[in-house]
Amino acid sequence: MRLPSLLACLLVQGAVMAQPPAPSRLAPVRLGRMEVWALQDGRISLEASLLKDIAPADARRMLGGKDAASTPVNAFLVRMPGKTILVDAGMGSVPGEDSGHLEAQLAAAGVAPSEVDLILITHFHFDHVGGLVKPDGTRAFPKATLLVPRSEHRFWFQDPSRLPERLRGRTAILQAKFSPYETAGAFKTFEDGEELAPGLRAVVAHGHTGGHTVYAFASEGRELWCVGDLIHFGAVQFERPEVGVSFDVEGGAAVQIRRELFRRAAQSKTVLAGAHLPALVRIDAKGAGYAAVDVTPTR
Ligand SMILES: [Zn+2]
Numbered sequence: 001m002r003l004p005s006l007l008a009c010l011l012v013q014g015a016v017m018a019q020p021p022a023p024s025r026l027a028p029v030r031l032g033r034m035e036v037w038a039l040q041d042g043r044i045s046l047e048a049s050l051l052k053d054i055a056p057a058d059a060r061r062m063l064g065g066k067d068a069a070s071t072p073v074n075a076f077l078v079r080m081p082g083k084t085i086l087v088d089a090g091m092g093s094v095p096g097e098d099s100g101h102l103e104a105q106l107a108a109a110g111v112a113p114s115e116v117d118l119i120l121i122t123h124f125h126f127d128h129v130g131g132l133v134k135p136d137g138t139r140a141f142p143k144a145t146l147l148v149p150r151s152e153h154r155f156w157f158q159d160p161s162r163l164p165e166r167l168r169g170r171t172a173i174l175q176a177k178f179s180p181y182e183t184a185g186a187f188k189t190f191e192d193g194e195e196l197a198p199g200l201r202a203v204v205a206h207g208h209t210g211g212h213t214v215y216a217f218a219s220e221g222r223e224l225w226c227v228g229d230l231i232h233f234g235a236v237q238f239e240r241p242e243v244g245v246s247f248d249v250e251g252g253a254a255v256q257i258r259r260e261l262f263r264r265a266a267q268s269k270t271v272l273a274g275a276h277l278p279a280l281v282r283i284d285a286k287g288a289g290y291a292a293v294d295v296t297p298t299r
Helices: 002-018 056-062 102-108 126-132 150-157 170-183 251-268
Strands: 029-031 034-047 068-080 083-087 118-120 145-149 187-190 195-197 200-204 213-219 222-228 271-274 281-286 289-294
Touching: 029 222, 034 102, 034 126, 034 222, 034 271, 068 102, 068 213, 068 222, 068 271, 126 170, 145 150, 145 170, 150 170, 150 187, 170 187, 222 251, 251 281
Parallel strands: 083 118, 118 145, 145 187, 222 271
Antiparallel strands: 029 034, 034 068, 068 083, 195 200, 200 213, 213 222, 271 281, 281 289
């Protein structure tokens, strides 16, 4: 019996040598004729003390006894017939942070940066625009048009002296992210609520920032909303949408739009893609709030 086992051993070795291990692939969620990938650029830690209008003991309990939530930073890739769209661009490489994985995640989805033809930005915080340019200052997505909400652009650029103090000084950093696209004639703004393409609409969701915007995709009766920072703490704010975070520039407006969009999303079984949620979800009404159901395919 030695020969067959030796043969089997050689065959196995041959098979291993002939086929290098496949790179891990990210599976998309399919909605109508859309394919959607959550691309995790990195992770950040959000302190429970950022939460507003909740007793600290309740926040701690809902966060599993912890004082902070380890939170993903996601961008989303949406492939529609004839269009490859990136929503947000992650943090980019930030020294000392778990960040800058967007390009590798895109490769795992089977897409090269040069295949992205449209980039949509929900708002201008660093963890959503950082990955627009490479460390050498050139465009990370050389063939893409960058599309940003005009209201968000006004909020940051019209009169920076009116920004909250902690945000002043960010405009120069932002400009460095946008300039390579402007120079290439690949930078555009749009109005609140505008239809950007068939099956793609910008939805006003101001509150987190002055022009924070949600992108609503539709195909064959299925809907996907890329909600940006409409929600930060999945373990808390689905169940209690009235709970805010201290860095919302207009806390009341942020709570109001979260409640409104959650109500509509639950009714329409819309899939929600949150920049700081661990998975793509749909939500069901539960008590005074909502329960989220993971719709990510099993790999
Ligand atoms: Zn964010």
